[in-house]
Amino acid sequence: MAPVSFDSASKRFGDTVAVSELSLEVADGEFMVLVGPSGSGKTTALRLLAGLEALSGGHIRIGERVVDDVAPRERDIAMVFQDYALYPQMSVRQNLAFGLKIRKLDKAEVDRRVREAAAFLDIEPLLARKPRQLSGGQRQRVALGRALVREPQVFLMDEPLSNLDAKLRAQTRAEIKALQRRVSTTTVYVTHDQVEAMTMGDRIAIMRDGLLEQVGDPDTVYERPANTFVASFIGSPAMSLVPFSATRHGDDLELAHGEVRLVVPVDGEVPDELVLGVRPEHALLWDADAGLVGPLEGSVDYVEALGRETFIGLSVAPGAQFVVEAEGHVRAEVGETLRFGVRPGRLHVFDAGSEQALTRL
Amino acid sequence: MIARRAVVLNYAILAVFALIGLYPAFGVVMNALTPPGEPASFDIPSSFHWANFYDAWTQGHFSQYLRSSAIVAVSVVAISTVLSILSGYAFGLMRFRGATVLFYVFLIGLMVPEEALIVPLYYDLRHFNLTDTYWALILPQVGLSVAFGTFWMRAFFRSTPRSLMEAARIDGARSWTTLWRVLVPFGRPAILTMMVLVFMWTWNEFLLALVMVSSENLRTAPLGLAFFQGQHTSDLTLLAAGAVIVATPVVIVYVLLQRHFIRGMLTGAVKA
Numbered sequence: 001m002a003p004v005s006f007d008s009a010s011k012r013f014g015d016t017v018a019v020s021e022l023s024l025e026v027a028d029g030e031f032m033v034l035v036g037p038s039g040s041g042k043t044t045a046l047r048l049l050a051g052l053e054a055l056s057g058g059h060i061r062i063g064e065r066v067v068d069d070v071a072p073r074e075r076d077i078a079m080v081f082q083d084y085a086l087y088p089q090m091s092v093r094q095n096l097a098f099g100l101k102i103r104k105l106d107k108a109e110v111d112r113r114v115r116e117a118a119a120f121l122d123i124e125p126l127l128a129r130k131p132r133q134l135s136g137g138q139r140q141r142v143a144l145g146r147a148l149v150r151e152p153q154v155f156l157m158d159e160p161l162s163n164l165d166a167k168l169r170a171q172t173r174a175e176i177k178a179l180q181r182r183v184s185t186t187t188v189y190v191t192h193d194q195v196e197a198m199t200m201g202d203r204i205a206i207m208r209d210g211l212l213e214q215v216g217d218p219d220t221v222y223e224r225p226a227n228t229f230v231a232s233f234i235g236s237p238a239m240s241l242v243p244f245s246a247t248r249h250g251d252d253l254e255l256a257h258g259e260v261r262l263v264v265p266v267d268g269e270v271p272d273e274l275v276l277g278v279r280p281e282h283a284l285l286w287d288a289d290a291g292l293v294g295p296l297e298g299s300v301d302y303v304e305a306l307g308r309e310t311f312i313g314l315s316v317a318p319g320a321q322f323v324v325e326a327e328g329h330v331r332a333e334v335g336e337t338l339r340f341g342v343r344p345g346r347l348h349v350f351d352a353g354s355e356q357a358l359t360r361l
Numbered sequence: 362m363i364a365r366r367a368v369v370l371n372y373a374i375l376a377v378f379a380l381i382g383l384y385p386a387f388g389v390v391m392n393a394l395t396p397p398g399e400p401a402s403f404d405i406p407s408s409f410h411w412a413n414f415y416d417a418w419t420q421g422h423f424s425q426y427l428r429s430s431a432i433v434a435v436s437v438v439a440i441s442t443v444l445s446i447l448s449g450y451a452f453g454l455m456r457f458r459g460a461t462v463l464f465y466v467f468l469i470g471l472m473v474p475e476e477a478l479i480v481p482l483y484y485d486l487r488h489f490n491l492t493d494t495y496w497a498l499i500l501p502q503v504g505l506s507v508a509f510g511t512f513w514m515r516a517f518f519r520s521t522p523r524s525l526m527e528a529a530r531i532d533g534a535r536s537w538t539t540l541w542r543v544l545v546p547f548g549r550p551a552i553l554t555m556m557v558l559v560f561m562w563t564w565n566e567f568l569l570a571l572v573m574v575s576s577e578n579l580r581t582a583p584l585g586l587a588f589f590q591g592q593h594t595s596d597l598t599l600l601a602a603g604a605v606i607v608a609t610p611v612v613i614v615y616v617l618l619q620r621h622f623i624r625g626m627l628t629g630a631v632k633a
Contacts, residue, residue: 052527073533085524089546098542099532146532 292341449514470508
């Protein structure tokens with residue numbers, strides 16, 4: 001186990017910057033999730049850490065050691081690949097033992113570790129089988145086992161759940177998290193799925209276009225997104241983001257978007273042009289007694305009835321949509337006009353130019 | 362779903378082509394089994410006269426020729442397989458200066474016909490006192506086979522999942538271990554296919570043996586067959602028996618390995 005640190009790590013492929021000046025500290029034993037849309041540089045960052053790509057600039061440390069020029073096999077890491085990359089001609093047992101035999105561990109130790117990992121992952125009955133005789137979920141376990149037996153300083157996982165079906169994915173998510181807690185090995189986990197990031201990470205690093213947008217624990221990135229990108233990327237349904245212009249009247253702020261007007265109390269500085277962000281669970285159908293900010297009026301674009309709750313997309317003006325969460329039994333017709341309000345303190349304010357978070361109203 | 366009519370049509374077309382391909386072979390075999398005195402023909406003879414093979418074998422010295430062919434073919438297949446795997450690995454998965462140019466140099470070996478090389482090759486080998494030895498047959502054919510083998514193995518290595526090699530690297534394997542313990546076992550169908558092809562080409566090679574070898578005990582089977590033909594121009598039955606003897610090893614090798622051969626041909630075309 002060891003901490004990991006990216007120090008202005010960069011990677012360019014020709015003219016394309018895949019990772020730009022990434023600085024990130026992963027604590028010893030921490031589960032760090034790198035999340036972002038495709039092309040955000042998260043997988044490249046992981047491959048830089050693995051040594052599968054050479055740095056174009058900056059440094060990477062594992063523990064106290066700078067590993068910039070260290071070969072992957074000498075970094076004391078283990079990686080779980082998206083396609084598992086099991087050796088097809090070897091049995092499960094041989095797959096698990098391969099890395100240990102190459103490192104010339106004595107046979108008794110290899111056997112012990114393989115047995116332990118197999119018991120840990122519940123794959124003992126599969127040891128004699130070849131990868132092609134396994135289901136997707138079983139292959140996934142073997143891939144985890146191959147990382148586990150190595151007892152490395154750091155686990156690297158590159159979207160290991162993306163080839164599983166939804167139900168198995170949810171189950172395996174919990175298992176990987178539990179496994180990591182038990183062995184407390186530092187883990188860097190890459191995914192494009194924000195649900196995986198939120199449920200698994202001790203901390204989450206959100207990337208876009210090779211840049212690190214925000215690092216924080218799941219609560220922080222959800223409650224205090226650093227900018228509009230993080231705000232819209234984390235959370236499902238996504239945070240509604242609508243541009244407004246602001247005019248100050250004493251302690252009140254009048255927000256306007258076309259004909260739409262909203263007045264909220266304010267203290268501190270707010271720019272003239274801003275973006276308002278509201279999470280669906282804080283936008284509710286209008287109830288005069290609930291102490292909501294509003295009301296706002298919009299026409300129904302769509303209704304998503306999920307049983308436990310219903311999400312209603314409401315346009316207050318062309319191109320300005322809020323998503324409102326209502327109780328599961330609530331129904332509405334497309335085109336119908338509804339009024340809604342926002343819980344006080346739950347209006348996220350972002351600067352319209354820089355898109356950076358400013359305050360909450 | 363393919364309609365039933367299309368299936369029937371497919372089989373009909375395939376049957377026609379199979380017939381076109383197999384009929385001459387069938388005819389030669391029938392010819393080889395014709396009893397002495399009966400006219401040679403492609404028809405099924407009145408009785409199967411297996412002794413023709415014995416006669417051809419002894420009169421034509423085929424045991425000697427087959428031995429020479431086996432020595433040459435096995436050597437060429439073994440040497441060129443190892444070399445092709447190594448060069449294919451380098452061209453397929455390693456980045457090094459001049460890789461593209463060098464690869465095109467290898468491709469020239471595929472493009473230049475053997476007939477254009479044979480005369481200078483003869484003088485070169487004579488200079489090294491290698492003519493009329495097995496080396497005169499083995500070395501040039503290794504050269505020609507490695508050109509194809511490099512091309513073939515490079516394509517295979519390019520088609521292997523990158524993550525497989527990376528997993529081995531992270532597991533601690535160096536290039537050499539990754540190649541022989543992970544990629545070669547994984548690529549067995551492609552490698553066996555290459556070996557079958559090289560074996561067939563080497564076995565059937567005629568011109569090189571004709572030019573390079575004069576001693577009778579070095580003659581390969583196709584060359585021996587040609588000399589045999591010169592001696593027995595009129596005895597078509599015996600000639601057919603000799604032809605069957607010469608062709609049989611290739612057929613055996615192909616039949617034994619055809620399962621891998623088909624899989625090798627499909628490697629890369631269909632995701633495993």
